[in-house]
Amino acid sequence: MREAPTTSLLDATLDLPRERLIDWLYQMLLIRAFEETVEQLYAAGKMHGTMHLYIGQEAVAVGAIAALRPDDYITSTHRGHGHAIAKGQDLRAMLAELLGKETGVCRGRGGSMHLADLERGNLGANGIVAGGIPIAVGAGLSIRMQRQDRVVLCFFGDGAANHGNFHEGLNMAAIWRLPVVFLCENNQYAMSMPVQRAMAVHRVADRAAAYGIPGETVDGMDVVAVYRSVQAAVERARRGEGPTLIEAITYRYKGHSKSDRQVYRTRDEVQAWMARDPIARLREALIARGWLSEAEAATLEERAREAVAEALRAAEGDPEPEVAQLTEGVYAEDPLFPPRWIRQAFGSEVPVEPPAGTRALSYAEALREAMTQAMAADERVFLMGEDIGVYGGAFGVTQGLIERFGPERVRDTPISENTIVGAGVGAALTGMRPIVEMQFMDFVTLAMEQTVLQAAKVRYMFGGKARVPLVLRLPGGSGTGAAAQHSESLEAWFVHVPGLKVAAPATPYDAKGLLLAALADDNPVIFVEHKLLYRTRGPVPEEPYLVPLGKAAVRRPGRHLTIVAYSIAVLRALEAAERLATEGIEAEVIDLRTLKPYDAETVIASVKKTGRLLIVHEAPLLGGFGGELAAAVAQSEAFAYLEAPIIRLGGVDVPIPYHPRLERAAVPQVEDIVEAARRLARLEI
Structure with a gap:
């Protein structure tokens, strides 16, 4: 003693x-x-x-x-x-x-x-x-x-x-x-x-x-x-x-x-x-x-x-909660759209999904522009993470921001993942709007306590009286030769956690619009960025705009089958659809864009039209988001319209390997989607 x-x-x-x-x-x-x-x-x-x-x-x-x-x-x-x-x-x-x-x-x-x-x-x-x-x-x-x-x-x-x-x-x-x-x-x-x-x-x-x-x-x-x-x-x-x-x-x-x-x-x-x-x-x-x-x-x-x-x-004489109130206070939802923060920061005229225009940016540039506009509009927005200053983060996404906003608001941290996220939680609870970057999605495993047990839960635990406007940016996915500890796709973990929202944009346009929407949200948002997307290019409006969380996009119309994907799998699904079209198979490609909340209505409407559903994601098939989506469709009115079993296409149950041929084989590629779609088109119940 x-x-x-x-x-x-x-x-x-x-x-x-x-x-x-x-x-x-x-x-x-x-x-x-x-x-x-x-x-x-x-x-x-x-x-x-x-x-x-x-x-x-x-x-x-x-x-x-x-x-x-x-x-x-x-x-x-x-x-x-x-x-x-x-x-x-x-x-x-x-x-x-x-x-x-x-x-x-x-x-x-x-x-x-x-x-x-x-x-x-x-x-x-x-x-x-x-x-x-x-x-x-x-x-x-x-x-x-x-x-x-x-x-x-x-x-x-x-x-x-x-x-x-x-x-x-x-x-x-x-x-x-x-x-x-x-x-x-x-x-x-x-x-x-x-x-x-x-x-x-x-x-x-x-x-x-x-x-x-x-x-x-x-x-x-x-x-x-x-x-x-x-x-x-x-x-x-x-x-x-x-x-x-x-x-x-x-x-x-x-x-x-x-x-x-x-x-x-x-x-x-x-x-x-x-x-x-x-x-x-x-x-x-x-x-x-x-x-x-x-x-x-x-x-x-x-x-x-x-x-x-x-x-x-x-x-002792006070009333107890009603079961009907069970889900109250899990999420902070603004009844108006655009959300309050967007209206205060940019004015009420911020457009929602405006025309893309002709100006092209890379995915990384679109993310950087969203952060720049948000930080310029509201001093409460700041960045925090490892090597995000002069180095610009592991993938250069935040490059140049420290020169504009200074080291107070583009804040390099020690290698302390759990406390980086926890500091974001504490800052969000007390009036700030932090953007926290992990160098790799894999490293969020070192911050699961503050992400899952704190950020996701404090609002509900505190009776719905807290707001945690925190965006956690996670570069994930395979294809860079970084092997097992730098290549994971862990988004399904976070979908499983009440209190978190999950976005996974596939295009530069959505990267900017969804990031601004995530920043406007008063809940913690897991923002998944596939590393292979950073250099992809596409049209992006210069003005601030929103892509709503929970709204899917039909990327390609079709009538023979529906392919639902998100993140890098959307690009592969679109390429597969073009190949299939040469064979007379017209696939409708839906980009979920966000996994929580997700747009079940758009998926169901498409399946009712095509009668066939193929779900594609890079994350391992077992326990992946595709299982949730397949179950939701099977339990909906779309079930009666199915003409064939639902097919899920996901990663192999293996840590991502180093060898390039093995790495490609571990996750669905274009040819895998084409083959699965051909098989689905021939199947009948």
């Missing part, structure tokens, strides 16, 4: 107002009463799920948040009830949330581990260990870019200090001198793992030296010590001097969660820590100074208990 440096609260309170200290005592009593009430409710079976009690750690939340202004941000943890109360969250709304009520702070969608109140600056508790660290970095970046006088206080536990997010996040905040205070609540155990067995250094704060920032260890059972430490770090951050790492040595009296049998620690250990109880220490110091009587202390405690009881009585 690693004990904290101890201080004398009697001496430490000399220069602090009596009213403030009494208020801190009341807040700690309120947290304690809340947690004891919640524990009883769970034990009685009146609350669903799990809980992580904050009893014993009250001084950290109260002391730390006392050093903030009301408009400062916090990111919290799965043990976040104390943080929420100290940040001013409404007790009734919190209890209603834990009871699963519609009036809960997250409408009963988040529960104990996801309490959030964006209006009060609480960017959310987090069920993922260290999950809030990248988001705090992004919020700090947002503050910096919007030139606000705010600070982010990032709570995390000692277990999180061994997570990649910790190291990536502290490093990124340090090199950019972001106004983030990282506060480790070292309560001695990461579930059952003792801190001394989890790291070789003596203190978590010792790790600050690796990032060139101050690090300090304080007594987390002393509210005044925590306050003074955080206050100094907050003042440093406001001066533009960057982040600080503070380690508060504290202890949780209860188990990790309600199911924890606590076999990893002794009763004597728990009793030793309880003898240093933070509430008792402050109460005794105030009584010793003559600022509080025993009777007044008892009254204060009773007032806290009654406040919780009153909030509980109100919350």
